[in-house]
Amino acid sequence: MANRHGFLSxxxxxxxxxxxxxxxxxxxxxxxTRFRNINIAIFLSAFFIMAMVMVEEFNRIIGRVAIDYAxxxxxxxxxxxxAHIAGGIDLIAGAAHSRAxxxxxxDEDNEAKKRLAYEKMSILVGELYxxxxxxxxxxxxxxxxxxxxxxxDNFQSFVTLxxxxxxxxxxxxxxxxxxxxxxxxxxxxxxxxxxxWLNHKVEQDGVPLGVIFTGLEFAHVxxxxxxxxxxxxxxxLIIDENGVINMDSSRxxxxxxxxxxxxxxxxxKFSDPALLAAVESHLHSIDGYFNTTVKPxxxxxxxxxxxxxxxxxxxxxxxxxxxxxxxxSSLNMVMFLPITVILLVILVAFVLAANAASYRFIFKPLxxxxxxxxxxxxxxxxxxxxxxxxxxxxxxxxxxxxLFTKANYDALTGIHNRRYMEKNLxxxxxxxxxxxxxxxxxxxxxxxxxxxxxxxxHEQGDVCLKAVAQTLAxxxxxxxxxxxxxxxxxxxxxxxxxxxxxxxxxxxxxxxNVRMLNIPxxxxxxxxxxxxxxxxxxxxxxxxxxxxxxxxxxxxxxYMSKQNGRNRYTFLDFMEKPE
Numbered sequence: 303m304a305n306r307h308g309f310l311s312x313x314x315x316x317x318x319x320x321x322x323x324x325x326x327x328x329x330x331x332x333x334x335t336r337f338r339n340i341n342i343a344i345f346l347s348a349f350f351i352m353a354m355v356m357v358e359e360f361n362r363i364i365g366r367v368a369i370d371y372a373x374x375x376x377x378x379x380x381x382x383x384x385a386h387i388a389g390g391i392d393l394i395a396g397a398a399h400s401r402a403x404x405x406x407x408x409d410e411d412n413e414a415k416k417r418l419a420y421e422k423m424s425i426l427v428g429e430l431y432x433x434x435x436x437x438x439x440x441x442x443x444x445x446x447x448x449x450x451x452x453x454x455d456n457f458q459s460f461v462t463l464x465x466x467x468x469x470x471x472x473x474x475x476x477x478x479x480x481x482x483x484x485x486x487x488x489x490x491x492x493x494x495x496x497x498x499w500l501n502h503k504v505e506q507d508g509v510p511l512g513v514i515f516t517g518l519e520f521a522h523v524x525x526x527x528x529x530x531x532x533x534x535x536x537x538x539l540i541i542d543e544n545g546v547i548n549m550d551s552s553r554x555x556x557x558x559x560x561x562x563x564x565x566x567x568x569x570x571k572f573s574d575p576a577l578l579a580a581v582e583s584h585l586h587s588i589d590g591y592f593n594t595t596v597k598p599x600x601x602x603x604x605x606x607x608x609x610x611x612x613x614x615x616x617x618x619x620x621x622x623x624x625x626x627x628x629x630x631s632s633l634n635m636v637m638f639l640p641i642t643v644i645l646l647v648i649l650v651a652f653v654l655a656a657n658a659a660s661y662r663f664i665f666k667p668l669x670x671x672x673x674x675x676x677x678x679x680x681x682x683x684x685x686x687x688x689x690x691x692x693x694x695x696x697x698x699x700x701x702x703x704x705l706f707t708k709a710n711y712d713a714l715t716g717i718h719n720r721r722y723m724e725k726n727l728x729x730x731x732x733x734x735x736x737x738x739x740x741x742x743x744x745x746x747x748x749x750x751x752x753x754x755x756x757x758x759x760h761e762q763g764d765v766c767l768k769a770v771a772q773t774l775a776x777x778x779x780x781x782x783x784x785x786x787x788x789x790x791x792x793x794x795x796x797x798x799x800x801x802x803x804x805x806x807x808x809x810x811x812x813x814x815n816v817r818m819l820n821i822p823x824x825x826x827x828x829x830x831x832x833x834x835x836x837x838x839x840x841x842x843x844x845x846x847x848x849x850x851x852x853x854x855x856x857x858x859x860x861y862m863s864k865q866n867g868r869n870r871y872t873f874l875d876f877m878e879k880p881e
Contacts, residue, residue: 377598379538380614380623384592388618390430390500390518391483397426398482398502398514407504407511410439420457424448427516435516438463438473445473476501476513481590485619487548536627537608541568543588543620545581568624577601577611581622584613588620667695712787714764715771723786723794727849730782730798734843741798742805742840745856746774746812748791749833749868753825766821766832767791773815778808794853802840802873809836809871833869835860841876852876 397403406412406419427435427448434449444459463470476484483502497517504511540549545568569578580601587596592615600612608626616623689699712719727743734741748754748770755763771793774785778795785795795812797805813834821832837859839852859874866872 377612377614379625380598380616383540383623384617384619387485387498387518387616390498391502391618393426393429394500394502394514394516395483397423398504403504403514404506404511407437407439407441408506410442410444416457417454420448420452420454423514424452424454430516430518433517435514436472437512437514438470438477439512440477440510445470472499472501472515473513476503476515477510479503485591485621487542487621534628536625538626539568539624540616541581541622541624543585545569545585547571548621572606574601574603574605574611577603580613581624584615584622591620592617667691712771715768715787717771717775717793718784718786720786720788723784723788723796724849726784727796727852730796731843731847731849731852734798735845735847739799739843740801740840741796741843741852742800742802742808742838743852743856744795744797744805744809744812744871745788745837745853745860746793746795746834747836747860747864749828749835749864750823750826751791754823754832757823757825769819769821770816770832770834773819774812777812777815794856800840802838802875805838805840806871806873809838809873812836813869813871828867828869835863835868836871837861837863838871838873839876840873847876 400419400422402415402418402422406415409415423435423437427433434447437446437448438444439446439459442459443463445461445463446457446459448457463473465474472484483500485501486499488497488499499515499517501513501515503513536551538549538551539547541547547566547568568581572578580599584596584599596615598612598614600610603609603611603626606626607628609628610626612625612627614623614625615621686699689696691699710718710722731741733739748767751763751766754766758766771785771787774793774795778785778797780797782798783796783800785793788794795808797808800808813836816832816834817829819832823830823832826833837856839855839859841847841852841855855874855876859872862872862874863870
């Protein structure tokens with residue numbers, strides 16, 4: 303950037319020569335309007351020469367660009383589909399890892415735990431745009447189902463899983479697999495539609511408790527992605543690990559294809575040797591599910607209506623996207639006159655003048671904005687450049703400021719949010735691991751907060767949470783210490799370079815400061831005012847540790863505080879194994 307600016311600065315003398323002419327065009331309009339007017343004026347002065355272009359040269363350039371674009375289109379299609387599938391996996395994994403589901407599967411007949419698990423999983427059905435969700439319990443081999451007619455009251459097992467029943471293979475294949483989840487494409491018998499089925503294990507301390515099983519509507523996952531393909535210049539396919547075609551953009555309107563288990567194999571539809579060899583190579587390289595290390599390849603085809611095919615692994619799955627394309631149609635649209643020496647001279651002059659103008663009105667302000675953002679990354683109090691401007695730079699600066707605030711602070715309480723905590727806790731542990739330093743984490747929970755909401759209302763509950771959050775944040779004052787809202791009525795305090803004694807002192811201070819708020823709580827079982835419970839863990843940080851482990855250990859300590867009467871804290875050494 304510095305070299306670019308230095309080069310542009312050397313052109314100031316050229317810019318000053320046309321400055322008088324441009325000044326009448328600049329005016330006081332928005333930045334984009336000023337830049338457009340300048341470029342229009344320069345372009346019109348050379349338009350009659352720029353009409354002369356060389357057909358062969360542009361065919362070569364446009365052809366290369368078209369191929370690059372088509373390749374990018376192919377890989378981006380696989381990336382979009384992979385991201386969609388990965389999003390579904392993340393959602394079902396969130397349910398599988400949730401405390402509510404784990405607790406219920408470990409104590410299946412506990413109605414209260416079952417209700418909490420149902421609420422968690424019924425939300426998942428809506429988030430995945432799914433129609434039903436199944437749960438298999440390892441201990442009892444009972445199968446449960448959630449659909450549009452389900453409620454927490456009628457959530458009961460409806461069948462016993464049988465290892466000899468093919469319809470129950472989803473459960474037994476997943477529970478015995480060494481993977482966290484399994485994927486497959488198959489028909490939903492109740493809907494007669496293809497679906498992407500997600501099967502995720504639920505485990506506690508490495509021991510499988512059961513399997514959650516649901517499906518994404520296949521047409522919903524792939525329809526929008528491939529609907530734009532015209533099948534003349536672009537055609538997209540999805541094939542599974544067995545080489546079976548599960549999606550063909552040329553058959554998007556074919557209800558039979560989208561609603562049945564098609565067994566058309568890729569090798570039976572295509573005969574190009576290089577293409578078949580490349581597809582087979584990718585299928586044989588599958589070990590689990592694709593990640594970013596397996597790269598797409600492009601094959602030049604010797605037969606058929608298409609010139610190229612790109613084979614793109616779809617991450618988080620064992621499927622391939624195969625995109626056929628023919629860029630020749632884009633070449634026929636470009637017909638220009640031969641390029642002359644005058645055109646080159648005018649184009650160079652146009653580029654130099656446009657760059658000089660764009661540097662003054664765009665790049666220089668953007669450079670200041672980028673510089674202020676770089677300082678903001680190191681210092682949260684840094685002022686963002688341009689927030690007082692009224693043009694696009696000002697709108698961008700204010701938007702960035704708003705996004706930064708939303709990304710790092712909880713909207714209700716005003717303290718740091720969970721995203722900020724996770725990002726900074728990871729960075730803090732990397733630094734502490736180098737210096738062999740201590741880390742203390744305190745997990746805090748407002749006692750009997752549900753009862754508080756039931757008694758005083760959710761609006762007053764929000765007021766209570768704000769007061770507690772501000773008190774917690776004000777109780778950790780060192781530069782690198784911070785408090786964050788973890789979710790609901792739970793908070794976390796992160797204390798780098800703090801040993802057990804220091805963490806205990808701060809925990810006592812947190813509890814006492816909340817008590818001193820003296821917020822009435824008539825339905826609390828431990829006091830007549832709002833109190834909190836806390837769990838502390840402290841450890842010497844090593845590279846092998848993760849911030850999730852510290853949060854889990856602090857949560858275990860918090861659980862003990864609740865079990866022992868609440869309105870207290872419990873300390874558990876990070877390295878000490880529980881009995």
